[in-house]
Amino acid sequence: MLSYSIKRLGLAVVIVSVAMLMLFSMIYLIPGDPAAVALGPRATEAMREALRVKMGLDQPIWVQFWNFFINAWQGDLGNEVLSDRPVATVVLEQLPYTIALILGGISWSVALGIPLGCWAAVKRGSWADRLVGVLSVAVIAVPSFVVAIYALLVFAVTLQWLPAIGAGEPGDLGDQLVHLLLPSLAVGLGWVGYIARMVRASMLEVLEAQHIRTARAFGLPDRMITYRYALTIAILPTVTLLGVGIGQMLSSAVFAEIVFARPGVGKLVYDAILTRNYPLVTGTVLVTTVIFVLLNLVADLIVGALDPRVRSRF
Amino acid sequence: MTVLAIENLNVVFATEGGDLHALRDVSFKVPEQRIVGIVGESGCGKSTLINAILGLLAENGRIASGSISFEGEDLAHLDDKAIQDLRGPRLSTVFQDPMGALNPVISVGRQMRNIQYRSDLARAEKDARSIDMLRQVRIPDAAQALKRYPHEFSGGMKQRIAIAMALMMEPALLIADEPTTALDATLEVTTIELLKDLQAEIGCSVLFISHHLGVIAELCDDVVVMYAGEVVERGSTRQVFGNPSHPYTARLLDCDPARQSERTRQLPTIPGELPDLRRRPEGCIFAARCDRRMDVCAAIPPDIEVVPGHVARCFLAESQ
Known part of the structure; x- marks a missing residue:
């Protein structure tokens, strides 16, 4: 390893x-x-x-x-x-906000996408499967800034459950998390759909595998077969997909940070372009690239940790 | 005592082209501590038969009639949960493909521990049983092997691990679905010897599926010959191979490369092909390919006893 x-x-x-x-x-x-x-x-x-x-x-x-x-x-x-x-100082000041936003987006997409995909695969062909299918396509189709604006209107303005703008009081973790909920939903919602589709497809494939038949032939409980024997394998392409998806989430973060008036790298690069602050634009793009490569690396390491076959290939 | 008795089993799959009658009136017995071989070409219904016994038929398949009596319970009418409880402890299986039969992302030790999930033993005791079983199937360095993953073993070793897993449960019946087909000839011999030794030690019965006649002759006490979803002949291995009483069995034996006495460029084959089971022909299932076809073959032949214990589904058997 x-x-x-x-x-x-x-x-x-x-x-x-x-x-x-x-x-x-x-x-x-x-x-x-x-x-x-x-x-x-x-x-x-x-x-x-x-x-x-x-x-x-x-x-x-x-x-x-x-x-x-x-x-x-x-x-x-x-x-x-x-x-x-x-430039490095300026970008690094803003970076934690964006990383929190991306991780929040990943959390939303994983927490909703994996169970939904699993559920759809296990209940293949049922109304539940079809509902998940339709919802997935719907959330994939909606651009993140539309999600951001509607989330803001519904939860912050109309219902007033969650704060509308800012990143929360510095040092107050709870307040920061509350401020993170809506923007990260805007970043992650589309990925709920991608992940649900992906997990469903790979679950269906894995459930047909010979070793699942072996597990059934030993009378293992359905729960163990679905979550321990099948999902551990079905999740691997999803982790890789998420690694690549971080690039797209970074661009969604620009919109989310503008709509919710949050500090962050996206807001920074937006302002830098408007003021033709070229060194800042270059620096931000470079730092974003490094973040993308690093998170991709993390995704690959997670795949390696989950799949002994990948580990042995290196 | 009979461990498994299948009587007039019919399995039907609902397909887009109509009902597919995959098994028709299948009957045979597996007596205690005996090894029964099932032989037949691809598509003869061997896998369907195993799945029916294990309660693992595909969603569109159903047992239309008949009974599968296993240790006094009729598996054909047992609910899913009850069959699941039998799978593993009483009814174990080794599948054909050793490469895909083990979960690739779970260590061997954990897979062997998981199948003991019903036991109250402590984790260390379960592992000790696994190590003991791996030693019996001659996996070197068994304790270390528990930590390893399936891809770190060769095909033959994986198949031995699969056998160890199946026999660790000390089942009443081991179903071996072409366990040696994917192995090369040398490994095949050692694997079969291993299986035979362990069977004698544990005292279980074995249902051994193969299309390799030599292996069946070597290993099995009884043999069941299947063709297109029907049992065309069954009896002791000596009876069936010594006096084949169904033309299909006779032709199958003629085609066995091991029985060719002369050098030849072309191995013999049985002309024709398997009938479409969605439109099963009237009368004898083998009639279209049979070189000894008679007028009576337009009717379905009954199961005729050649000598006690040796049965053939052919009118010719009557005249013997």
């Missing part, structure tokens, strides 16, 4: 490095002079030249990339334009 983790971690480093190269190329290819953009139209050519030298833009491209690469791995993503604070 340890060597498996180390190998996967090595792969994660490679993926992040490639992502850095792509991000750097994109910045380089975007038309326009970063120094001119940063200084505005009234700057003189001498001022622009000075900033170019300061930003290292006069260097050959591979030197520029190398500097970017080395600095980024050391946590130096440059300074943002408006306040001149280090």
